[in-house]
Each structure stands twice: as structure tokens, then as C-alpha cells.
Amino acid sequence: MIEGIVDGQAFDVIIVGGGPSGSSCATFLGKAGKDVLLLDKAKFPRDKICGDGISGKSVKILAELGTLPAMSKSEHIEMYGVTFSSPKGRVVKIDSKGKSGERPPGFVARREVFDNVIFQNAKKYARTLEGFQVIDLLWQGDQVIGVTGLETSTRKKYSFKAKVVVGADGAASVIASKVKLDEIDEAHQIVAIRCYYKGVKNLNDTIELHFINELLPGYFWIFPLANGMANVGSGMITTDLKKKKVNLQEATMRAIKENPLFKARFEGAEQVTPFKSWSLPVGSKHKKAHGNGFILVGDAASLIDPFTGEGIGNALVSGKIAAEYIIKAFEQNDFTAKTLKEYEDALWREVGNELKTSYKLQKIGQHKFLLNLVIDKAAKSKAVQEAISNSLLNPQERSAFSNPLFYIKALLS
């Protein structure tokens, strides 16, 4: 027996992974009275390789989860916009102060802190088991009916049953692999590296995205954190990385040491953690996310924004929508793929257009000329700054930038 749970015990829903997608799903299901077991192989607080940028979309769900008060007491900074730079070195700061009412438009918080806030909140609504690694699914015919895993400290094996298993176990999802939905398409995957720095100069309350020659067609980021720290990293689509034979760490260090935009800012700064690499499954391709007795959410369902690399928002949103449709499945007492497909349909109604637009923007962002053009225009025009700011706060408004007319107008203006 572990922490009051016995081998073979049955729950309404088992959620594998206590990151943003799993904790969001567990909280919404628990609030609706479902008996939920939330499992994670790690013990919280735990780190997750990430840029640590938490967008407006996430802030909205955090409010629904009831975690904003805890968030505001935890280590974070409020984020008010984005600073961009173009391949030719033009820098533009797009400020979003005062646009979203009483809440800040976003946060930057280390995932060790942020994920712990939402996981601890989920504990109020679900039974949780940390240090438990799921290794396989239980099946009855072609229906998933539970999971098998190991208590990591003892390597003792346990099985638990549920009507629905939610795969919220991230980019290397065991659940996706066990249901054979883990095929990787490298044209729809970003590889990224991240480390923490202390003492980078001239940080402000915006996140910085730099489209610099060293890392094109990818990007370099500097996200300011509390206590004078900064999250520094870079990313590129896997196929581009392989085609161009880019070594992300070398290219990033070259930018830090030699690029005139960063050289002085990093002088005397200290790299406090090594670079770590992880993949981002992006939502430029619709991946199946349901089947008999299971649902995939967050990175396990490949929902990261292909333009910004932002995945926490869609992880939280997919957790919420999954909870809604799992509750409907209970009302119908039907946990087959036919009913659970409604989750995936609703999810793609919500995020599909936005992901399509971001995919177009990702393609546009691969053209140096267009990047120089838009960032030049933004530097000069309040209207373009406003449009970019709105599109960042509200991804549904991004479509203007994926329209060729925008670039023709920008060229002529």
C-alpha cells in the first residue's frame, strides 16, 4: 500500500503527469466531484526545461483554477510585452502595459515554482501520487482500463484502474507511445536549449525574442526572472537544425559572446546552470488525441504554438476541455473512442485556427527579408506595434500577420 492507495484500486479517472495539462484536468474534474488519481514520476517542486514565459491565455485559466492568489505570492515577475530584434539588428520594444485590465498580461516564473503552485492546488481536488512512474497501460480487449507503474523509491509495481486514462505526460509521453500515437514528424517539432543566467544587464519587464543571424531560421530568447536571473535559450525546427547542421549551444554562445546586441549585456554575467535540451511537439499538424478509454492533453497531444513555442496555455486549455468531455462521457456512461472523440473535436475548434495562423507565421519568420521588414515597420509605427501587442495578448488576432496583404501594405507604406 502507498499513501492510502492499494494495488488494483479503481478511480473514475487516472491522470498521468502533474504538469500544467494534468494539474488543470485534475482540478476541473475534482471540482466536478470525480474521483481522480493524479500520478507523476517526479516529486514536486520539480524543474521542467522551458522558457518560463506564461502568457495571457494561461493567466485566464489560472484565474479559473483559483491559483492566481498563490501565484502572486510566489517568485515571479509580471510581464508586460515583448522586445524583438531583427536579423539586421533593429530592436523594438512592444509594451502591453494597461491593456488587460486588473491582471498583468503575463508572468515569467521558473517552472519549479509555477508547476508547484498548480500541482499543490490540484491536490485539493484529486488524490496524488508523486514518485510513481507509469510504465504501461491495462487493457480489456481494445479498451484502456488503467495503468501499471513503479513506485520509484522501491521499484515496486502497482496497477490502478479507471474509466478514463489521461496522458498528460509531456513530449515523451509513455501513454502516447503505448497507444501508438507517438510518431514524431521532425518538420513539426522544435528542438530547444535553455539555461539560467545571473546578472544579464538591461533586462526589463518584457520577454525578448531575437531573430538573429546566428540562429536563423530559429530564435534566441532572454526572459527576465525574479532576483536578477534570466532564462536564456534558443530553438529551431528539427528538420532545419539537421539540414543546416546547427549546433544550438555553440550558436547561442557565439551570439552571447560576439553579437553586438548582447556582448556588453552578458559581460560579467554568470551562467548558473548548464544548457539542457528538450523537444517541443508543435501543433502545426493535427495529432490524434483520443481512443477507447484514453485522452491525450498538452504536449502529449502536440499542442505547442509553432510560432512562439508557447505550450503552457494550450496545456491548461486542453486539460480544461478534457475534463469537460470526460464529465460528459460519465453522463453517457460511455468511455469509448466514439464519445471521447468529442473532446478532440472541441479542442481543435478552440485552438485549431490559432495554430494554423501560427504555422503560417512560422513560415514567414523563416524569411530574413520579411522579419527585417516587420520589425523595421514596428520600430516606426505605433499602429504596427499595437497590432503585434494585441496579437500576442490574444492569439486569435494573429491572423492579420499571416495575410500576405499585411506585408504588401507594409512594403508600400
Ligand SMILES: Cc1cc2nc3c(=O)[nH]c(=O)nc-3n(C[C@H](O)[C@H](O)[C@H](O)COP(=O)(O)OP(=O)(O)OC[C@H]3O[C@@H](n4cnc5c(N)ncnc54)[C@H](O)[C@@H]3O)c2cc1C
Ligand atoms: C526549451 C523549452 C522552452 C519552452 N518555453 C516555453 C515558454 O516560455 N512558454 C510556454 O508557454 N511554453 C514553453 N515551452 C513548452 C512547455 O514547456 C510545454 O508545452 C508544457 O510544459 C506542456 O505541459 P504538459 O503538462 O503537457 O507537460 P509537462 O509540463 O512536460 O509535464 C509532464 C509531467 O508528466 C510527468 N511524467 C512524464 N512521464 C511520466 C510517467 N511515465 N509517469 C508519470 N509521470 C510522468 C513529468 O514528470 C511531468 O511532471 C517550452 C518548452 C521547451 C522544451
